[in-house]
Amino acid sequence: MCIFTCVTGDGIVAGFVLKRLQMPSSVGQKTLRFALILLFLQTHAVEAAIADGNDRLPVGYIEQPVALVAQSPGAVFTEPDRVMVKEPLLKALIQLNDTLSPYQLDASSQVPISFQDVLKAALANNLPLKMSRSSVESKHWQFRGALAQFLPDISTGINAQEIRGNFASPFGIVAPINSPFVTVPNTFNMYFFRGGSILYGALRRRHEWKAAQYELKGTTNDVLYQAAKLYWQLALNDVLLQVRISALEKAQAAYELNKGRNEHGFGTKLDVLQAQSEVSRYRQNLIVQQVIRRQAAVDLATALNLDPSVDYFLKDRLVASTRLVDANLNVNKLVDIAIDNRPELKQYEYLRLAAKDAIKVARAPLLPKIVGSAGVITTGADVFRNSTLSQSAAPASSFTIGPNGVPILAPIAVNTSGSRSFRMTENYFLGISLVWALNNMGLSDIAAVKSAKWDAIKAADAYRLQLTKVYQEVRNAYLECLKSANLLIETTNAINSGSEQMDVATKRLEEGLGNELDLLTAQDAYTAALIDKARAILEFNMAEAALLRATGRISIETLTSSIPIKS
Numbered sequence: 127m128c129i130f131t132c133v134t135g136d137g138i139v140a141g142f143v144l145k146r147l148q149m150p151s152s153v154g155q156k157t158l159r160f161a162l163i164l165l166f167l168q169t170h171a172v173e174a175a176i177a178d179g180n181d182r183l184p185v186g187y188i189e190q191p192v193a194l195v196a197q198s199p200g201a202v203f204t205e206p207d208r209v210m211v212k213e214p215l216l217k218a219l220i221q222l223n224d225t226l227s228p229y230q231l232d233a234s235s236q237v238p239i240s241f242q243d244v245l246k247a248a249l250a251n252n253l254p255l256k257m258s259r260s261s262v263e264s265k266h267w268q269f270r271g272a273l274a275q276f277l278p279d280i281s282t283g284i285n286a287q288e289i290r291g292n293f294a295s296p297f298g299i300v301a302p303i304n305s306p307f308v309t310v311p312n313t314f315n316m317y318f319f320r321g322g323s324i325l326y327g328a329l330r331r332r333h334e335w336k337a338a339q340y341e342l343k344g345t346t347n348d349v350l351y352q353a354a355k356l357y358w359q360l361a362l363n364d365v366l367l368q369v370r371i372s373a374l375e376k377a378q379a380a381y382e383l384n385k386g387r388n389e390h391g392f393g394t395k396l397d398v399l400q401a402q403s404e405v406s407r408y409r410q411n412l413i414v415q416q417v418i419r420r421q422a423a424v425d426l427a428t429a430l431n432l433d434p435s436v437d438y439f440l441k442d443r444l445v446a447s448t449r450l451v452d453a454n455l456n457v458n459k460l461v462d463i464a465i466d467n468r469p470e471l472k473q474y475e476y477l478r479l480a481a482k483d484a485i486k487v488a489r490a491p492l493l494p495k496i497v498g499s500a501g502v503i504t505t506g507a508d509v510f511r512n513s514t515l516s517q518s519a520a521p522a523s524s525f526t527i528g529p530n531g532v533p534i535l536a537p538i539a540v541n542t543s544g545s546r547s548f549r550m551t552e553n554y555f556l557g558i559s560l561v562w563a564l565n566n567m568g569l570s571d572i573a574a575v576k577s578a579k580w581d582a583i584k585a586a587d588a589y590r591l592q593l594t595k596v597y598q599e600v601r602n603a604y605l606e607c608l609k610s611a612n613l614l615i616e617t618t619n620a621i622n623s624g625s626e627q628m629d630v631a632t633k634r635l636e637e638g639l640g641n642e643l644d645l646l647t648a649q650d651a652y653t654a655a656l657i658d659k660a661r662a663i664l665e666f667n668m669a670e671a672a673l674l675r676a677t678g679r680i681s682i683e684t685l686t687s688s689i690p691i692k693s
Contacts, residue, residue, distance in 0.1 A: 208446035231420045233437030240441040248353035251431035258345040265335040272331040275324040278316040285309040313501035321490030330483035337476035343469035351675040356426040358664045363419040365660040370415045373653040374408040447663045450670040452690045467678030474589040481585035488578040491571040494562035506550040603673040610666035617659040624652035
């Protein structure tokens with residue numbers, strides 16, 4: 127407990143009790159100083175009221191505004207390289223809806239989450255990452271299917287027919303047919319050469335599979351960076367929420383002070399209206415910040431494919447600026463690291479190779495094909511068994527005249543005894559063939575070759591475009607890190623300057639040279655400095671993560687390591 131005693135001009139002692147500030151030293155000192163200023167002003171208000179014969183002041187007139195500042199639940203402690211993210215009290219927030227929590231808003235529950243939890247959840251649950259993994263598996267099986275083209279084609283089947291009637295030969299002879307007929311072909315075809323489409327088709331699929339693997343790595347890098355960025359944005363909005371709370375409480379305390387002064391005749395209505403306007407402005411800022419913080423939690427949950435009805439908040443309350451890339455690495459060295467590690471470059475290189483293979487595949491129909499074949503063809507029909515066949519050349523008398531004057535050939539083999547039965551026989555064949563066929567006189571295939579060549583040129587240009595993007599991203603990320611590192615220093619200077627402004631405003635007010643407006647202006651400057659400092663710390667972390675991604679070295683290990691990468 128801290129007891130402050132002020133002596134009025136009439137020798138009347140006014141004692142006031144403030145609870146000890148439960149906050150780190152720097153912000154606690156600033157808040158305490160502001161509370162003491164309000165106490166000083168109200169002491170003079172007591173003196174003036176007594177001088178006017180009014181010795182009955184409202185209960186809590188002095189204690190209430192001072193307590194509003196001294197017990198600030200949204201106060202933020204900022205050091206040169208870290209910020210303490212305190213969980214705000216619900217009573218310090220503005221109730222946006224009677225049925226909703228002012229902090230969770232539309233969320234049904236709260237779950238704490240750490241930076242490492244966010245990164246692990248991103249790798250496990252992110253939907254674009256799952257889609258990229260599926261693409262890799264698809265390309266993998268396409269490659270295996272292309273390898274299967276080296277294997278021979280095997281076919282088998284059965285063809286059963288019932289043939290009844292007469293067969294008219296080109297010689298004008300009609301032969302009677304009355305027998306079931308079965309054919310069972312079993313063939314084996316091996317393509318020894320198909321214009322290179324098998325070999326280069328397999329190489330093309332392999333290069334596409336490799337490109338998909340590096341695309342997955344690139345997607346993983348993007349997902350990790352996006353998850354880290356959303357986490358830092360949630361932390362930033364938590365910090366800004368507490369800064370807005372603290373600013374509103376100080377504005378509310380100033381408003382209560384001016385209102386009391388005006389009610390007792392030694393203030394002006396203008397002072398009250400100005401203070402009320404400040405309170406309204408800070409309330410608007412707080413309302414906006416409450417919604418933005420919740421939106422940041424929703425964005426994080428959506429990126430992690432988690433339940434957006436759960437409000438995720440920071441488990442690690444101390445957020446510090448962390449250097450992830452060695453500051454001594456110059457930009458040229460960083461570009462070299464990116465060329466060696468960026469998966470996008472390897473992805474587009476394999477796509478370029480696949481496009482070159484596609485030219486050879488398109489040229490294959492213009493070349494001959496060599497096919498080896500082997501097989502067994504089994505046939506079956508009703509034949510005479512256990513019979514004596516008398517065979518002889520057909521005499522002239524063997525021709526008879528059938529219906530419509532068509533000659534009918536008498537059978538050469540005549541069954542003299544026995545019965546008919548179904549019999550199967552096998553025929554074996556082995557061969558090789560060379561086929562050279564040009565569809566549409568080869569013009570359509572020539573057009574396909576030309577198209578494939580232009581696709582290869584496009585793939586090469588895409589690689590060069592990606593290379594220029596890598597250069598751009600590395601340099602932009604490097605410059606962003608330079609800016610953020612220097613803003614850390616400058617925002618610290620701004621906080622010191624804001625503190626000095628408050629000291630000067632305090633002294634001027636004590637000596638009667640200043641007014642409450644000067645003090646509020648100084649408080650605005652100090653609040654803005656706190657916001658800029660918190661933003662600088664968290665944007666520094668975002669810039670470092672962006673530089674890690676730009677160099678292709680981003681991972682859970684590098685994002686959470688306390689040792690910056692050096693190569």
